[in-house]
Amino acid sequence: MKETCVSFSSSSRYSAKISQVLHLDNAGIGIRRGRRSIVAASPPTEDAVVVTEPLTKEDLVGYLASGCKPKEKWRIGTEHEKFGFEFGTLHPMKYEQIAELLNSIAERFDWEKVMEGDYIIGLKQGKQSISLEPGGQFELSGAPLETLHQTCAEVNSHLYQVKAVAEEMGIGFLGIGFQPKWGLKDIPVMPKGRYEIMRNYMPKVGSLGLDMMFRTCTVQVNLDFSSEADMIRKFRAGLALQPIATALFANSPFTEGKPNGYLSMRSHIWTDTDNNRAGMLPFVFDDSFGFEQYVDYALDVPMYFVYRKKKYIDCAGMSFRDFLAGKLPCLPGELPTLNDWENHLTTIFPEVRLKRYLEMRGADGGPWRRLCALPAFWVGLLYDEDSLQNVLDMTADWTTGERQMLRNKVKERVNSSGWKKAIQNVV
Numbered sequence: 001m002k003e004t005c006v007s008f009s010s011s012s013r014y015s016a017k018i019s020q021v022l023h024l025d026n027a028g029i030g031i032r033r034g035r036r037s038i039v040a041a042s043p044p045t046e047d048a049v050v051v052t053e054p055l056t057k058e059d060l061v062g063y064l065a066s067g068c069k070p071k072e073k074w075r076i077g078t079e080h081e082k083f084g085f086e087f088g089t090l091h092p093m094k095y096e097q098i099a100e101l102l103n104s105i106a107e108r109f110d111w112e113k114v115m116e117g118d119y120i121i122g123l124k125q126g127k128q129s130i131s132l133e134p135g136g137q138f139e140l141s142g143a144p145l146e147t148l149h150q151t152c153a154e155v156n157s158h159l160y161q162v163k164a165v166a167e168e169m170g171i172g173f174l175g176i177g178f179q180p181k182w183g184l185k186d187i188p189v190m191p192k193g194r195y196e197i198m199r200n201y202m203p204k205v206g207s208l209g210l211d212m213m214f215r216t217c218t219v220q221v222n223l224d225f226s227s228e229a230d231m232i233r234k235f236r237a238g239l240a241l242q243p244i245a246t247a248l249f250a251n252s253p254f255t256e257g258k259p260n261g262y263l264s265m266r267s268h269i270w271t272d273t274d275n276n277r278a279g280m281l282p283f284v285f286d287d288s289f290g291f292e293q294y295v296d297y298a299l300d301v302p303m304y305f306v307y308r309k310k311k312y313i314d315c316a317g318m319s320f321r322d323f324l325a326g327k328l329p330c331l332p333g334e335l336p337t338l339n340d341w342e343n344h345l346t347t348i349f350p351e352v353r354l355k356r357y358l359e360m361r362g363a364d365g366g367p368w369r370r371l372c373a374l375p376a377f378w379v380g381l382l383y384d385e386d387s388l389q390n391v392l393d394m395t396a397d398w399t400t401g402e403r404q405m406l407r408n409k410v411k412e413r414v415n416s417s418g419w420k421k422a423i424q425n426v427v
Helices: 012-022 057-065 095-109 148-169 193-204 209-215 228-248 265-270 291-300 320-324 338-345 368-382 385-395 400-410 419-426
Strands: 030-033 036-039 076-086 112-116 119-125 128-132 138-141 171-174 218-223 305-308 311-314 352-354 358-364
Touching: 057 291, 057 338, 076 095, 076 148, 076 368, 095 112, 095 119, 095 128, 095 148, 128 148, 138 148, 148 171, 148 368, 193 209, 193 305, 193 311, 209 265, 218 368, 228 352, 228 358, 228 368, 228 385, 228 400, 265 358, 291 320, 305 338, 320 338, 358 368, 368 385
Parallel strands: none
Antiparallel strands: 030 036, 076 138, 076 171, 076 218, 112 119, 119 128, 128 138, 218 358, 305 311, 352 358
């Protein structure tokens, strides 16, 4: 199992269940990879198949393992968020302006509209999608592409289209990791059911969760793996170096018009958002780590919602383990589909996240050149075997405490904490 993922995807029982996720003609945004579909975060994957046989933990493990692919099929996916604002007032874009922007981009550049009820909440075009974060942050989820040059061209094309429409509306966009001027009360709330559930739950599990939702922007890179062993190596290297990426791409030093004492306020916010679903995941460095251990972790991350009949059902704080047993209080007696599992995985927010690919999540949002630089950084480190092995060798003796210390230090100002010295001490 450490060297191959064939054992899961070859069983007829698992193949039938995985079809629940892969047959998504009516399920919202679909990004096709070969014969597979990866469904963007909004709207989530819908329950496309009636459950006739209860899911087991083996099925959930097999779902992750189904992401394995040979090196020639590895791709690069880039996602980035940005803040929209009015030129005249510098106020954040209101939803009505965002709706006009989305409609205009759809009509001018041939995007398909994504609706939630009567509200336009995103666009899709081929393997790309545009979606909205809770405070109206404008996100491009890029297609899985073969080269860095293609990812950079994709970003450039997207920014050209957005700018062409937005400037006519008196709207600009800012690439930065944290809203530099406005407070929480000034940020509009997007009409998405998922975010209403999160907004009610966040204050119960941390002091900065609403700031994360409404005032942060990130850029992340999604990368493939060939086997469980390859996933483990890339996961460990990605986690060990995630603080380095945070330091290199730190870009959120202002809060409500004043310096906030941090190089990356966005990174600081994640330290007290919801520690049950965020952080550096020390268990990834255990000898026993693999797909199954990540499933055990994810099963214990409290749920947010279940998506049924185009509506969100509030299950905040409940257990997916109970769901597997048909004992979920918000849906008593109902069993989950693999689509529910996929949706649940999108509500987990560690520095590196495992789905059917790995997501590098430690960088602040930034300007165009940084959006192209982050995939180059991670592809160079993780897709080249010599580079990957060198990273693993260099970080092999780092302790849990040292990795956490790096994450804690890099967000702060150099003159107040000396994160460069901290990095040197570990290296």
